[in-house]
Amino acid sequence: MTIPRSAPWTAQEIAALRAYYPTEGHNVARRLPGRSVHALQVKAHKLGLKTTHKNPAPKPRLQGEAVEEAIRLREIENWSFSAIGKHFGVCEASACNVVTMALCVRRGYRPAERDQHGRLTAEGIERLRYALKKGFKGIEIQLRLGVSAACVSEQRRRYNRDLLARGKAPLPPPGGGQAYSGVKLSSAKRRQVEDR
Numbered sequence: 001m002t003i004p005r006s007a008p009w010t011a012q013e014i015a016a017l018r019a020y021y022p023t024e025g026h027n028v029a030r031r032l033p034g035r036s037v038h039a040l041q042v043k044a045h046k047l048g049l050k051t052t053h054k055n056p057a058p059k060p061r062l063q064g065e066a067v068e069e070a071i072r073l074r075e076i077e078n079w080s081f082s083a084i085g086k087h088f089g090v091c092e093a094s095a096c097n098v099v100t101m102a103l104c105v106r107r108g109y110r111p112a113e114r115d116q117h118g119r120l121t122a123e124g125i126e127r128l129r130y131a132l133k134k135g136f137k138g139i140e141i142q143l144r145l146g147v148s149a150a151c152v153s154e155q156r157r158r159y160n161r162d163l164l165a166r167g168k169a170p171l172p173p174p175g176g177g178q179a180y181s182g183v184k185l186s187s188a189k190r191r192q193v194e195d196r
Contacts, residue, residue: 006039017044025053054117061090062098074099097148100139104146111146120151128155135172 013032020028021044026037035043044051062070066088073079073087085095104111112124120128124145131141138152160170185193 007034009043014043014047018047018049021049022051023053025051025055027053054115054119056117060098060101061094062088067098067102070095070099071102075103093149096139097142097150100142101146101148104143107143109144109146120147120155125155128152129159132156132159132171135174137174 013035016031017028017040020031021040024031026040029035029037029040032040060067070084070088073084074081079087080092081096081099082092084099085092088095101111112127113121114124115121128141128145128147128151131144132152132155136144138149141147141152142149156171156174163170
């Protein structure tokens with residue numbers, strides 16, 4: 001299967017991208033109707049363009065009373081995140097994120113600091129990195145800082161890259177390397193544990 005190539009960029013399109021991308025970000029797509037947001041971002045990157053425009057953080061798919069019901073199902077009825085997701089018509093990750101983020105404050109934790117767009121501030125990222133450095137499991141970091149699983153994994157990748165670039169040791173594995181349910185163990189490993 002061949003992927004169709006898009007039309008070459010015209011001088012006018014490149015001029016518009018150079019003029020508006022730094023302030024509008026991917027919203028420049030309305031000025032270039034023949035180009036996808038992804039194509040704009042790729043071309044801007046190739047041209048070395050940066051943007052100061054910040055889009056708001058995405059809103060949770062479950063809000064209001066649905067969040068309260070999801071928490072009740074998790075905390076009282078002991079439903080899995082998968083079952084909660086199916087119940088509300090969202091994916092398991094969305095159900096997990098909304099419940100753990102809501103429980104952050106209820107359990108007495110201080111959510112990570114965010115800017116007016118809902119993005120983590122430098123202080124929030126530093127707190128998240130501290131938790132990663134301590135080897136906390138992802139779900140524990142989500143609960144303590146009120147962030148999504150995707151945020152935790154993205155910050156783990158960025159922090160590891162930063163550490164390696166500075167010649168430092170990489171982060172410890174999540175949870176100190178302990179396996180969690182769902183991890184497939186080899187037959188040899190299973191026999192070794194059972195023989196103890």
